[in-house]
Amino acid sequence: MYKIITKKELNPTVTLMEIAAPHIAKKAKAGQFIILRIDEKGERIPLTIADYDEEKGTVTIIFQIVGSSTSKLNTKKEGESILDFVGPLGTPSHLDGIKSACVIGGGLGTAIAYPQAKALHKMGAKVDVITGFKNDDLIILKDEIAAVSDNHYITTDDKGFVTDVLKDLLERGNKYDMVIAIGPLVMMKAVCDVTKPYGIKTIVSMNSIMIDGTGMCGGCRLTVGGETKFACVDGPDFDGHLVDFDEAIRRSYMYKEQETCSRKEHNCRLEGMR
Amino acid sequence: MPNMSPKKVEMPVQAGNVRNKNFKEVALGYTKEMAVTEAERCLNCKHKPCVNGCPVNVQIPEFIQEITKGNFEDAYQIIKTTNSLPAVCGRVCPQETQCESKCVRGIKGESVAIGRLERFVADYHLKNGKEQIEMPQSNGIKVAVIGSGPAGLSCAGDLAKMGYKVTVFEAFHTAGGVLMYGIPQFRLPKDIVQKEIDLLKEMGVEIKTNMVAGRVFSIDELLNEQNYKAVFIGSGAGLPSFMNIPGENLNGVYSANEFLTRINLMKAYKFPEYDTPVRAGKKVAVVGGGNVAMDAARCAKRLGAEEVYIIYRRSEKEMPARLEEVHHAKEEDIIFKTLTNPVEITGKDGFVTGIKCVEMELGEPDASGRRKPVPKPGSEYVTDIDTVIIAIGQSPNPLIKSTTEGLDTKSWGGIETNEETCETSIKGVFAGGDAVTGAATVILAMGAGKSAAKSIDKYIKELG
Ligand SMILES: Cc1cc2nc3c(=O)[nH]c(=O)nc-3n(C[C@H](O)[C@H](O)[C@H](O)COP(=O)(O)OP(=O)(O)OC[C@H]3O[C@@H](n4cnc5c(N)ncnc54)[C@H](O)[C@@H]3O)c2cc1C
Ligand SMILES: Cc1cc2nc3c(=O)[nH]c(=O)nc-3n(C[C@H](O)[C@H](O)[C@H](O)COP(=O)(O)OP(=O)(O)OC[C@H]3O[C@@H](n4cnc5c(N)ncnc54)[C@H](O)[C@@H]3O)c2cc1C
Ligand code: SF4
Ligand code: FES
Numbered sequence: 001m002y003k004i005i006t007k008k009e010l011n012p013t014v015t016l017m018e019i020a021a022p023h024i025a026k027k028a029k030a031g032q033f034i035i036l037r038i039d040e041k042g043e044r045i046p047l048t049i050a051d052y053d054e055e056k057g058t059v060t061i062i063f064q065i066v067g068s069s070t071s072k073l074n075t076k077k078e079g080e081s082i083l084d085f086v087g088p089l090g091t092p093s094h095l096d097g098i099k100s101a102c103v104i105g106g107g108l109g110t111a112i113a114y115p116q117a118k119a120l121h122k123m124g125a126k127v128d129v130i131t132g133f134k135n136d137d138l139i140i141l142k143d144e145i146a147a148v149s150d151n152h153y154i155t156t157d158d159k160g161f162v163t164d165v166l167k168d169l170l171e172r173g174n175k176y177d178m179v180i181a182i183g184p185l186v187m188m189k190a191v192c193d194v195t196k197p198y199g200i201k202t203i204v205s206m207n208s209i210m211i212d213g214t215g216m217c218g219g220c221r222l223t224v225g226g227e228t229k230f231a232c233v234d235g236p237d238f239d240g241h242l243v244d245f246d247e248a249i250r251r252s253y254m255y256k257e258q259e260t261c262s263r264k265e266h267n268c269r270l271e272g273m274r
Numbered sequence: 275m276p277n278m279s280p281k282k283v284e285m286p287v288q289a290g291n292v293r294n295k296n297f298k299e300v301a302l303g304y305t306k307e308m309a310v311t312e313a314e315r316c317l318n319c320k321h322k323p324c325v326n327g328c329p330v331n332v333q334i335p336e337f338i339q340e341i342t343k344g345n346f347e348d349a350y351q352i353i354k355t356t357n358s359l360p361a362v363c364g365r366v367c368p369q370e371t372q373c374e375s376k377c378v379r380g381i382k383g384e385s386v387a388i389g390r391l392e393r394f395v396a397d398y399h400l401k402n403g404k405e406q407i408e409m410p411q412s413n414g415i416k417v418a419v420i421g422s423g424p425a426g427l428s429c430a431g432d433l434a435k436m437g438y439k440v441t442v443f444e445a446f447h448t449a450g451g452v453l454m455y456g457i458p459q460f461r462l463p464k465d466i467v468q469k470e471i472d473l474l475k476e477m478g479v480e481i482k483t484n485m486v487a488g489r490v491f492s493i494d495e496l497l498n499e500q501n502y503k504a505v506f507i508g509s510g511a512g513l514p515s516f517m518n519i520p521g522e523n524l525n526g527v528y529s530a531n532e533f534l535t536r537i538n539l540m541k542a543y544k545f546p547e548y549d550t551p552v553r554a555g556k557k558v559a560v561v562g563g564g565n566v567a568m569d570a571a572r573c574a575k576r577l578g579a580e581e582v583y584i585i586y587r588r589s590e591k592e593m594p595a596r597l598e599e600v601h602h603a604k605e606e607d608i609i610f611k612t613l614t615n616p617v618e619i620t621g622k623d624g625f626v627t628g629i630k631c632v633e634m635e636l637g638e639p640d641a642s643g644r645r646k647p648v649p650k651p652g653s654e655y656v657t658d659i660d661t662v663i664i665a666i667g668q669s670p671n672p673l674i675k676s677t678t679e680g681l682d683t684k685s686w687g688g689i690e691t692n693e694e695t696c697e698t699s700i701k702g703v704f705a706g707g708d709a710v711t712g713a714a715t716v717i718l719a720m721g722a723g724k725s726a727a728k729s730i731d732k733y734i735k736e737l738g
Contacts, residue, residue, distance in 0.1 A: 027490055037447055043540060043549040044447075069549055084447040086484035211540070211550075214445050214486055215671050216512035217532035221523060228516065228523070233673065247523055250624030254525045254553070 001081035002036075005058055010140040013065050014108060015074050016050070022057030024049075024087045030119035031093030031205070031237050034059060035213045037084035038072050045069045046210045046232075048112040049088060059087070062111035062140070089213040093180075093203070093237050095119055100126040102169065102176045103149075104162050104191055106183020107133055110141055112205055113182040114148075121148040128169065128176075130155070132162035132183070163190045176200055181240060185249045192240040204240035206231045209254060222248050277314035280383025285390055290605035294575045297459045297543055300602055301365075306346075309394040313341035316386045319378050324388060327376035330356045330721045334373055334388055341391060350399040353392060358428040358720055361400060361466045362453060364393025366565075367717050370597045400469065407476050413437040415734060418502040420487045420674070423451020425508030425707025425719035425726075427474060432727035434477045438734075441502075442474075443485040448539060451510055452708075453716070455539040456531070458569050460576070461599070464538075488677035497702055503737065504702045504730045507689060508723060511668045511708035517561065521619030522664075526555060526626035530562070530570045530665035537573050555661030557581045559629045561616055562665030563593035564713075568600065570663045571608045582608050583657070587615040587634050587647045613647065617654065619662055628656045668713045688712050696726035697733075704730055 006018040024034065033048045051060035063070050076082065093116055095101075101120050105113035110131045120127045129149040133139050134157050146152050153165045166179070179202045181191035188204040195202045208220035208231040215233040222231055225242035229235065286302040287293070293300050304312065316338040324334045333352050340349035353360045369375075369389035377385035415438050419426045422444040430440045448454050453467045475481060487493065487509070496502045514529035516522055533552065536542040540550035554577035560570045563586035575582045584603070586593060590612050593600060604610070611631070618630040633653035636645035670687040682690040682699035689698055689705040696704040706722025708714055 023490055041541075041548045043551075072549075084484050086445070086447070086486060088489055089486065211532060211535055212446065214512070215673060216514065217535055218514045218516065218529040219532040221516075223523060228518075247624075251523065251525060253624065 001083060002085035003081045004076055004078055005056075007076070007078045010062065011138050013138070014062060014111070014140050015065070016060060016062045017076075018053075018056075018058040018060050019082065019085060020057055021059045021085055021087070022054075024059050024085070025052040025054050025057050028052040028059060028088045029092035030095070030115040032088035032090045033213070033236065034061065034085055034087030035089060035210065036061075036073075036082050036086070038069065038076070039083050042072065042083070043069055044084075044211055044213070045073075046089070046207070046213060048115070048205075050111050050114055051118075059085075062108070064108040086213070090232060090236050091234065093119070095123065095125075098123070098125050098177045100128075100176050101178045101180060102128045102130065102166065102174070104166065104179065104181040104183070105129070105131045106162055106181075106187040107138070108140075109183030109187070109205075110145070112207075113180060114141055114144060116180050116182075117145060118148045126150050128174070129153070130162045130165045130169075132156070132165075132187075161190070162187065163194050166191060166194055170194070170198055178203060180204075185245055185252065188240060189245040192243075192245075196241055202240040203237050204243060205236045206238055206243065206248065207236060208232075208248070208251065222251070276317055277311060279315065282315075282384045282387040282390070283308045283312040285387075287602075290602075290607070293460065294572070294606035297576055299463055300460050303397055304390055304394045306344075306398075309341055309346075309391060310344065312387050313338045313391060315379060316342075317378055323376040323378060324373040324386075327373040329372065329715075329717045330724070332357050332373070332392070337395065338386065338388075338391060341395065346395050346398040347403050349395040350403060353395065357717075358431050358724070359424060359470055359716070360392055361396035362424070362462060362470070363717055363720075364389055364391075364396050365462050366457060366596070368596045368715060372717075400466070405473060405476075407473070408435070409478070410435055410437040412439060412478070414439060416441065416500075416502045417504050417506070417730060417734075418443065418496045418500075419506045419508060420493075421445075421451060421508040421510055421707075421709070422449035422471070422481060423508055423510050423707060423719060424453065424716045425510070425709070425723040426451070426506065427470065428720040428723035429506045429508060429706070429727045429730075430479045430723075431474050431477065432724050433730060434474065434479045436727070436731050438731075439478070439480075441480045441482060443487055443491075444481065444483045445486040446539065447483050449481050449483060451508075455535045456566070456569070458534070458538055458573055460572070461569065486673070488673045493674070493678045493681075493700070493703060503734050504704065506696075506723070506726050506730065507674060507698070507703065507705040507709055508707045508719070509671060509674055509709045510719075511713045512671045513669045513687070514664070515667045515669065516664055517616065517666060519616060519618055521621055521626070524619055524621040524626045525624050526553065526621075526660055527619060527662045527664065530560075530566045530663050531668065533570050533663050534566070534573065537577075543573075543577060552577065553661065554579050555659070557659040558661040558663065559583045559585055559616070559657065559659045560663045560665055561585045562667070563588065563595060563612075564665065564667075565595045565599055566668075567663075567665035568595045568603050568608075570665050572603055572606055574661065574663065575606055575608060579661070581659075583659070584608055584610050584612075585614050585616060585629070585631060586610070586612045588644065589613055589636060592644050615647065615649065616662075620656060626660055626662055628658050629662060630654055630656045668708075670709050670712065674709075686712065694725070695729040696722060697729065702733065704733075
C-alpha cells in the first residue's frame with residue numbers, strides 16, 4: 001500500500017497528490033512515469049512523475065479527472081492509500097547538452113512538461129515555457145513554472161493556441177536547441193508542423209494506452225520513423241518529426257465505447273462537464 | 275492383476291457448448307474410484323521408461339502404486355520430492371510428448387493417464403492434506419530472485435528450505451508469472467497458484483510486487499549495495515512478437531499477451547465490475563498454433579465471439595499446443611484454418627475489418643525437422659473479422675539485459691548460461707526458465723529454478 005501524503009486540487013478537474021514511495025523517489029528522472037492501481041478491481045493507469053522528493057521519500061502525480069479510474073482516484077483522501085504503485089517506468093528524457101529550450105504544455109500536459117522544464121532549468125539552460133488552457137479557470141502550475149523558466153507565456157483558447165505563441169517567438173528570432181511539446185496529440189502534431197521548417201529537434205511525449213508499462217503487451221505501440229516502438233519502454237519521449245500521429249490518434253479511440261460504459265457505471269459526476 | 279483396458283479412464287469435463295460461455299475449469303478431475311481404476315493400468319515397469327520422459331524425474335510408477343493402495347497423500351509426497359508444483363503441472367504439462375509418450379501401455383492403446391493422476395493426488399492433497407512447513411534454521415544470507423513465474427518460485431522455495439533469506443522481486447502487482455497473467459482460469463484456476471505462493475510466504479520467502487528490476491534497482495545494486503549474495507533471474511519471455519505485415523497497428527489487433535493479460539490478470543471478463551476493458555469482437559482470428567493461441571481463441575469465444583478462427587501456417591500435426599487443448603478448442607467450436615498464413619490485416623477508419631491470408635503447402639523439412647510451409651501462389655483470400663490476436667511467439671524482455679552491464683545474451687535475447695549450473699556471465703548471477711530458453715514450458719522453468727537453487731547454495735558456500 002502506498003500512502004497519500006498530501007492532496008491538493010489545482011483546478012476543478014486537476015488534482016495533485018504526493019505519494020509515499022521512497023524507492024521510486026530515489027530513482028526517478030524527468031520524463032519517467034508510474035503506473036498505479038487504486039484497488040483490487042482497478043485498472044492500471046499510467047501517470048507522469050510530476051516531481052519527486054528524495055528526502056521526503058515522495059513522488060508527486062498530477063492527474064486530470066477524465067474517466068472512471070481518475071474519478072475514483074480523486075475520491076481518495078489524504079492519509080488513505082493506493083494499492084499498487086510501480087515505477088519509475090520509461091526512458092528518462094535526454095536533455096544533455098541542451099543550452100536553450102522551449103517547453104510547451106497543453107492543458108494537463110503542463111504537469112507532464114513541468115519536470116522537464118525544471119530539469120533543464122537546473123542544468124542551467126535557458127528555458128522558455130508556453131502553456132495553453134481552455135480558459136482562465138483551468139490554468140495550473142503557474143507559480144511552479146515561473147520558478148523554473150526564463151519566460152513563461154500563458155495562453156487560453158480565446159486568445160490563441162500554444163502554436164501561435166511559438167510561431168511568434170520563432171519569427172521574432174528566438175533560437176532553441178530543442179522544443180519539448182506535451183499535450184493532446186493534435187497539439188503535439190501542430191507544434192511539430194511549426195518547428196519542422198526551422199529544423200528544430202522536437203520531442204513529444206506519447207501517452208498511449210498502457211497496461212504493464214514494461215514492454216510485455218505491445219498495447220502501447222506506435223510507429224516512429226517507420227518502425228514499431230513501445231511507448232512504455234522506448235519512450236514516452238520520441239522525436240516528434242518521426243512520429244506517425246494520425247495512427248496514434250486512431251489508436252487512442254480503441255476503448256471509447258467501453259470507457260463511456262464504465263463512466264456511466266460509476267455515475268461520473270463529470271459527465272456534464274465534457 | 276493390472277487393468278488391461280486399452281483406454282484411459284475418461285476425464286469428466288464441462289460440455290463444450292456450456293463451457294465455451296463460462297470461465298470455470300474445463301476438466302473436472304477424477305474421483306477416487308476413477309483414479310484407482312486408472313492407476314491399476316500401470317504395469318509398474320522395472321525400467322521406468324516414463325520417468326526418463328519427465329524433465330524433473332518424478333518417480334511415476336512409485337506414486338501410481340500408492341494410488342492403487344489408496345494412499346493418496348503418500349503419492350503426493352513422492353511427486354513433491356522432485357516437483358514443486360504438482361497441481362499446476364498435472365494440469366498444464368504436455369504429457370503426451372513427455373512421460374506419457376514413453377509409457378509402455380501407449381504401444382498398444384493409450385498410455386497411462388499420468389498427468390490426470392498427478393492432478394488427482396495434488397487436488398486431493400490441497401483438499402485433505404496438511405501442509406507441514408518445515409521452518410528451516412535461517413542462515414541469514416540474502417538471495418534475490420527476479421520474477422515470480424515457475425522458475426523464480428521454485429528457486430525461491432528450494433533456497434528457503436536450505437535456510438536462505440529469499441526476496442522475490444516481481445514487476446506486476448501479482449506474483450505467479452504466466453501462471454497468473456497468461457494461462458486462463460478455465461485451464462488453471464488462480465487459487466491453485468495462489469496457494470503455492472502463500473505457502474512460500476509461510477516459509478519465510480518475501481515477495482515484493484511492483485518492483486521492476488532494471489528500473490527501480492539494478493542487479494549490480496542488489497549485489498554490491500543491498501548485500502544480496504546471489505541473484506537469480508527468472509524474468510521469463512514476455513516480449514511479444516508481431517508479424518510485421520500491413521495493418522498490424524489497426525485497432526482490434528492485439529498481441530496474445532495483451533489480450534490474455536487484460537482477461538486473466540486484470541479480469542476484463544468481469545468488466546465493468548472490474549475497471550479494465552477488453553474488446554473481443556464478434557469474429558476473431560487468432561494467429562498461431564501453440565498453447566498461447568489456443569488460450570486466446572478460447573477466451574475470445576467465452577467473451578461472446580460468434581466465430582473464432584485459429585490461423586496456423588503448418589498442418590495440425592505440427593501444432594506445438596498440448597493435444598488436449600487442441601481437442602478442447604475444437605469441442606468449443608473454434609474453427610481451425612491450418613496451412614494458412616496471414617499476409618495483411620485490412621481495416622476501415624482505423625479499425626480491423628478483415629484478414630487476408632494465403633494458403634500454404636508443406637515442402638522440404640527445415641532446420642527444426644518439420645516440413646517447411648510454402649505459399650501457394652494466387653491463393654490469397656480475405657475473411658471478414660473484427661479482431662486479430664497475434665500469438666506467434668514471445669522472446670525475453672530486453673529490459674534487464676539493457677540495464678545490466680556484462681550480462682551476455684544470445685542474438686535473440688536469451689541469457690547465456692552454463693546449462694548445468696545456470697551461471698551467467700556475471701559472478702553471483704544465475705538465470706533460468708524462459709529468460710534463458712525462450713518460450714518453453716512450466717516444468718522446464720521449474721526444473722531450471724531448482725538447479726539454480728542448488729548452484730547458488732554451492733556458490734555461496736564456496737564464497738565462505
Ligand atoms: C506515460 C503516460 C503518462 C501519463 N501521464 C499523465 C499525467 O501525468 N496526468 C494525467 O492526468 N494523465 C496522464 N496520462 C493519461 C492517463 O493515464 C489517463 O488519463 C488515464 O489512464 C485515464 O483513465 P480513466 O479511467 O480515468 O479514463 P478512461 O475512462 O480510461 O478514459 C477517459 C478518456 O481519456 C482518454 N484516455 C484514456 N487513456 C488515455 C491515455 N493513456 N492517454 C490519453 N488519453 C487517454 C480516453 O480516450 C477517454 O477519452 C498519462 C498516460 C501515459 C501513457
Ligand atoms: C498463454 C500461455 C499458455 C501457456 N501454456 C502452457 C502449458 O499449457 N503448459 C506449459 O508447460 N507451458 C505453458 N506455457 C509456457 C509457460 O507458462 C512458461 O514456459 C513458463 O511460465 C516460464 O516460466 P518462467 O518462470 O521462466 O517465466 P514467467 O512465467 O514468464 O515469469 C516471469 C516473471 O518475471 C517477471 N518479470 C519480468 N521482467 C521483470 C523485471 N525486470 N523485474 C521483475 N520482474 C520481472 C514477469 O512479470 C513474470 O511474472 C504457456 C505460456 C503462455 C504465455
Ligand atoms: S511406463 Fe507406463 S506402465 Fe510403465 S511404469 Fe510408467 S506409467 Fe506405468
Ligand atoms: S504498456 Fe505493455 S508494452 Fe507498453
